[in-house]
């Protein structure tokens with residue numbers, strides 16, 4: 001944990017990231033309002049919210065560091081620790097449950113040899129479940145990072161996980 | 176969500192009704208400004224800007240449009256509560272859609288972004304606001320990309336910014352991504368979140384109309400509510416109110432999911448019956464099974480048993496209330512007769528435990544207790560008296576919580592217990608399910 005702390009303290013936002021956050025800040029009557037989108041920029045860059053950039057966000061938005069931390073710890077989407085390159089999140093709320101999401105979760109755990117919220121040793125895939133993704137009409141569904149996959153069957157899931165084992169970029173990104 | 180997931184439904188031949196809110200399904204490229212405009216887009220804004228703001232409010236009042244976010248409050252009336260004071264006012268569009276069983280705003284924001292932007296612009300004009308915010312659920316990453324692009328297009332075309340359509344109306348629109356928290360759909364928590372804080376609900380009064388975003392007068396409406404507005408302004412209140420029932424006018428998107436042959440979003444005149452939706456359009460229960468029960472309006476609404484009386488109920492606010500449930504967010508979830516009700520209820524209640532914001536004790540602690548007790552029931556470890564105990568715990572959440580999330584948490588259990596008490600009891604006495612794939616199999620020690 002100590003090691004991680006120091007490592008993440010040293011991380012710094014890129015120039016482009018800082019500029020994006022400055023632009024976001026100008027969109028709102030109050031700079032603190034840019035908090036959520038600014039943290040999305042941070043996560044886009046690092047895959048999680050490291051300590052160093054959290055301080056930078058506080059500086060840019062002119063808020064207290066604690067105010068940023070409070071937000072990071074409240075919202076589910078912000079990863080407080082690094083996750084795999086691909087974060088596979090399977091919805092297990094009611095409509096997906098009724099159409100087999102628990103079986104998909106079992107299957108993924110077995111195939112990857114992981115429990116929930118664990119990451120493969122090569123850092124490729126983190127497996128998780130998630131609450132209703134508002135795609136219940138295409139259940140069961142899941143997300144790979146921020147991209148959706150719909151009407152996922154067992155066969156389909158196998159294929160998805162195989163693809164992700166070696167992929168560099170998210171193959172499911174849609175413009 | 177992507178157009179191709181839901182093919183153009185065959186039902187349009189059965190219902191004498193043309194797509195309005197989901198027009199993108201019939202017209203490719205609808206997310207692009209030129210396509211939207213070529214199909215009547217921004218005509219509603221044009222007509223609104225040729226009227227006075229008060230006339231626009233009156234038009235929407237006359238149309239009978241009611242909120243689609245859950246409570247069904249008349250939209251025009253909500254707008255008329257905004258005081259005519261100098262200084263900034265705001266419109267916040269609630270596109271945080273997270274209620275299990277609900278997935279209409281997701282489709283709209285990804286495929287029909289200009290309809291929403293136009294609705295927000297008209298609302299801003301009507302209440303005298305010069306800045307509108309569209310709070311989009313953070314998980315809708317693609318929707319956020321799509322609507323941000325649409326905002327840029329509209330800016331470049333002079334539809335957002337200064338002196339819009341040469342009518343002296345100035346308006347900015349900001350797309351605000353959420354970050355994963357059901358509670359931020361609750362309107363006062365949404366405002367906190369927009370101010371860059373944790374999404375804790377606010378004490379009321381003051382109401383947002385008086386002191387909302389940055390303590391200024393604010394209108395908060397659901398994405399679908401505001402998506403209706405361009406149509407009302409383009410075609411007129413009389414046209415709009417020719418659809419629907421006496422007290423629920425217009426059309427809306429019903430979300431059909433669960434054990435049904437053809438799940439998906441169905442745009443229909445308000446007051447279509449459950450039977451028409453589930454059996455006519457949805458193709459009935461999947462795998463040729465029978466309907467056990469259904470949730471009529473998102474996970475927070477009481478389950479209903481499929482009696483003829485219930486199935487022939489028109490889906491509007493009053494009709495469903497008369498059957499002891501609620502229209503809610505129009506998310507209809509179908510459970511077939513092979514479903515063990517205990518498992519389904521546990522899964523429903525788990526959602527509220529996960530999403531409790533933790534601000535107040537009855538909900539934070541109570542939802543944990545509910546889940547723990549239901550969990551032991553589901554796994555064959557329930558004890559005599561547990562059903563009453565669960566009801567007690569539920570009673571200590573509902574009505575004693577700070578916001579409606581807490582009130583909703585026990586609803587799946589209380590409503591299911593009324594319908595299927597013997598199934599719950601069977602779990603205690605026989606340590607197995609009465610129905611479903613696990614019926615007769617020992618549950619003790621089984622994990623999930």
Ligand SMILES: Cc1cc2nc3c(=O)[nH]c(=O)nc-3n(C[C@H](O)[C@H](O)[C@H](O)COP(=O)(O)O)c2cc1C
Nearest residue numbers: 242243244269271272273360361362396397400579
């Ligand atoms: C826990 C909770 C979650 C809610 N989630 C949403 C939501 O995701 N979208 C929404 O429009 N309304 C949601 N609402 C209702 C809003 O508080 C509010 O009533 C609504 O946005 C008003 O818009 P309308 O009048 O157009 O329906 C939620 C309410 C509660 C209590």
Ligand code: SF4
Nearest residue numbers: 532534535538578581
């Ligand atoms: S009822 Fe639940 S969600 Fe609402 S304020 Fe209390 S803890 Fe938060």
Ligand code: FES
Nearest residue numbers: 091096133135136
């Ligand atoms: S229940 Fe899985 S998307 Fe809604």
